[in-house]
Amino acid sequence: MRSIAEHRRRIEALGITARSRSxxxxxxxxxxxxxxxxxxxxLPAFDVAAVDGFAVRQGDLGVDAELSVPGTCVAGPIATAISVSPGQAVQIMTGAPVPPGADTVVPVEDTSGFVDNFATARVRIRTSPKRGANIRARASDIGAxxxxxxxxxxxxxxxxxxxxxxxxxxxxxxSCLRVAVVPTGNELVRPGEPLLPGQIHESNAPMIVADLARCGAEVRREDVVGDDVESLRATPGRCADWADLIVTTGGVSAGTEDVVRSALDDGHAEFVSVAMKPGKPQGAGRFDGVPIISLPGNPVAAFVSYELFVRPFVRGALGCDTVDRPTSEVVLDSPTIAGRPGMMQFRLGRRLGSRVVVSGSASSGSISSMASSDCLIAVGEGGATRGSAATVWMTGVG
The missing domain is CATH 3.90.105.10 (Molybdopterin biosynthesis moea protein, domain 2)
Known part of the structure; x- marks a missing residue:
């Protein structure tokens, strides 16, 4: 029996790598x-006026200083160079370059008596702000x-x-990590297609594809592959021409119809039992040099296995700051969950403030439990009782 940590190290060793692109x-x-x-x-590339007003030399300011106005500066291309000489104030608009000679901008509301008779323009400055006031200086945001x-x-x-x-x-x-998702099983039919007796709609691939896309991967969902060894060898071979990672669901246990194991357990992948429930049977390896991760097929088992063995390594390959889901310590508000010696259990749950309740049954095929959950409750081999502390993985976040 392999521990969860050991199997995660096995997958890490596959070297899942995202390629860069423009x-x-x-x-x-x-x-x-x-x-x-x-x-x-x-940035800014030049001194910029932060307000509408007048660009001046701070040394010219005093009580009701009256200055001549030789021109105006507006935001945009500079058509005619203009500068500020002693005793002058250039009218300036927000975003305009501060003209040479000026070291301060006085807001227009702190001025009065601006007269422009096309011969002599003058303005009265009623305040005396500090040098550099109302100017976003060159490189004040970020340097070169x-x-x-x-x-x-x-x-x-x-x-x-x-x-x-x-x-x-x-x-x-x-985010150019290409992932091919391959669902398997004779009983599976794509959602939207009619069911025959004994068939069910395939749900693992849409679930996994949706979250992989949210993580930033480029994902291709393959058609359902039936329980046929040759088909199951051909499909990963076709995917390997395109993908950086192949994920299969179903057919990994030890039954006679678990043909993913039969198809790949010949040097392509290693199939083991991991000390967890659900999701005990797992597979990982390489197919034509491409990492391949094989998950169980029951929906809850596939969900839990994806969270532990696929999602963190995809996010890591994409360079995300965090790879695992956020966790919280809360209080279990459900009946006792019996422990299993040597096993870690994961139960679907719903967070209610500082409490968590178990969602539905412990069945690895429970769709209603999936629908009503927003977290995974991690239960050690000692089990958990009502009112005890519980660690939850917030699968509905991030």
Whole structure:
């Protein structure tokens, strides 16, 4: 029997790796930045007026100083160079470059008597702010060649705005981890298709594909593969031409119809029993050089196994800051969960403030338990009683 930690180390040793690629900024939201982004020049690139008002020399200010106004500066391309000489004040708009000679901007509300008769323009300054007031100085935000965003940053819309401010249109991301998801089983039918007697709708692939996509992976969902050894060897072979990781569900136990094990247990993958419930049978290895992880097929077992053995390593390959779900210590508000010697149990639960209740039954095929849960309750071999402390993994978060 292999421990959970040992099996996680086995999967870590597979070396799941995401490739870097360049994408348009508009397509980068939610992706993980593949390399640090540095500024080419300082921001702001020049001294900028932070308010509408008058650019002046602070030494010219006093009580009701009256200054001549030789011109106006507005935001945008500079058509005519203008400077501030002693005794002058240049009218300036928010966002405009501060003209040479000026070291302070006086807000327009602190002035009066501005007269422009096209011959002599003058303004009265009623206050005397400190030198540098109302100016966003060159490089005051960030200097040249400094890191604006670090590699591993998950890009949000605010990051897209910041990158655009550097003049960038493309960015290098690490979210090109291609994952092929292969559901298996004669009894499975894609959702939306009619069922024949003895068939059920396949739910593992949509569940796994949805979360992998949210993590930032590029995912391809294969058609359901029946319980046929040759088909099960051909499908991973086809996926290996495209994928960086292959995930299969179903057919990993020791039964005569567990053909994933039969198809891959010939040097491609190793199948073991892990000391956990649900999800005891697990497989991992390489197919044509591509890492392959084989999960059990019952929905709850597939869900728990994905959380422990797939999701953390995908997020790690994508360079995410955190790979495991957030955990919380809460109080169990459900009947006693009996322990199993040498086994870790995971029960679906629902967090209610500082308490947690078990969702539905312990069956690894319980769909109602899946529907009503937002966390996993980790139960050690000693079990758990009502009112005892419990550790929960918040699967509905992150």
């Amino acid at each position: 994408v348009d900024l508009t397509a980068a939201i939610g992706a993980v930045l593949g390399e640090a982004v540095r500024t080419s020049g300082p 060649h400094e890191i604006l965003l670090h590699a591993g940053t998950t890009l949000s819309h605010n990051h897209i705005g910041a990158l655009s401010a550097l003049g960038l249109t493309r960015v290098q991301i690490r």
